[in-house]
Amino acid sequence: xxxxxxxxxxxxxxxxxxxxxxxxxxxxxxxxxxxxxxxxxxxxxxxxxxxxxxxxxxxxxxxxxxxxxxxxxxxxxxxxxxxxxxxxxxxxxxxxxxxxxxxxxxxxxxxxxx
Amino acid sequence: xxxxxxxxxxxxxxxxxxxxxxxxxxxxxxxxxxxxxxxxxxxxxxxxxxxxxxxxxxxxxxxxxxxxxxxxxxxxxxxxxxxxxxxxxxxxxxxxxxxxxxxxxxxxxx
Numbered sequence: 001x002x003x004x005x006x007x008x009x010x011x012x013x014x015x016x017x018x019x020x021x022x023x024x025x026x027x028x029x030x031x032x033x034x035x036x037x038x039x040x041x042x043x044x045x046x047x048x049x050x051x052x053x054x055x056x057x058x059x060x061x062x063x064x065x066x067x068x069x070x071x072x073x074x075x076x077x078x079x080x081x082x083x084x085x086x087x088x089x090x091x092x093x094x095x096x097x098x099x100x101x102x103x104x105x106x107x108x109x110x111x112x113x114x
Numbered sequence: 115x116x117x118x119x120x121x122x123x124x125x126x127x128x129x130x131x132x133x134x135x136x137x138x139x140x141x142x143x144x145x146x147x148x149x150x151x152x153x154x155x156x157x158x159x160x161x162x163x164x165x166x167x168x169x170x171x172x173x174x175x176x177x178x179x180x181x182x183x184x185x186x187x188x189x190x191x192x193x194x195x196x197x198x199x200x201x202x203x204x205x206x207x208x209x210x211x212x213x214x215x216x217x218x219x220x221x222x223x224x
Contacts, residue, residue, distance in 0.1 A: 107155065
């Protein structure tokens with residue numbers, strides 16, 4: 001079975017500072033990994049995804065994540081936080097062709113301090 | 115068309131009402147999902163349809179009844195809901211492992 005752990009349910013950063021949101025996964029087979037962002041009263045928006053190939057993945061709004069198989073991690077980073085980055089972030093994992101089920105982490109609420 | 119649409123955006127209903135949520139996608143995806151999401155929590159899987167057949171039911175109470183009339187449409191019929199069922203209901207479709215989410219229906223049960 002797959003599982004996802006997001007360390008830190010709340011993260012605060014100053015505007016312009018580095019954003020680092022942590023995600024570790026458990027999977028017995030190579031997974032697909034995703035980061036979603038959710039703004040208040042909205043649905044989930046895909047930030048970036050890793051399926052195969054290059055392990056450093058770039059997404060929208062200046063975010064990127066690196067798949068590290070040896071560490072079973074897929075941490076999300078952004079060099080410089082903007083006020084508009086304040087939102088809820090979810091990491092998710094799925095194993096393709098095994099029943100279409102997604103496994104979400106518990107989420108990290110990002111606050112950006114002016 | 116590369117999006118999942120959901121109607122209505124907001125719904126307020128009493129505990130004796132019957133209502134339905136609708137989800138539509140025209141991307142040719144053959145797997146569709148219903149999720150329930152409480153504030154500041156991850157989405158909880160309710161149902162999965164694969165090729166228009168119910169493949170996963172996560173022990174959801176019978177007051178929630180899903181329906182997949184065709185490959186583009188997914189409904190969630192609601193009857194005799196409880197106040198604790200108030201939440202954001204998300205629909206998604208998937209292709210090759212990636213899920214595409216709709217904007218959700220904000221449901222309030224009075």
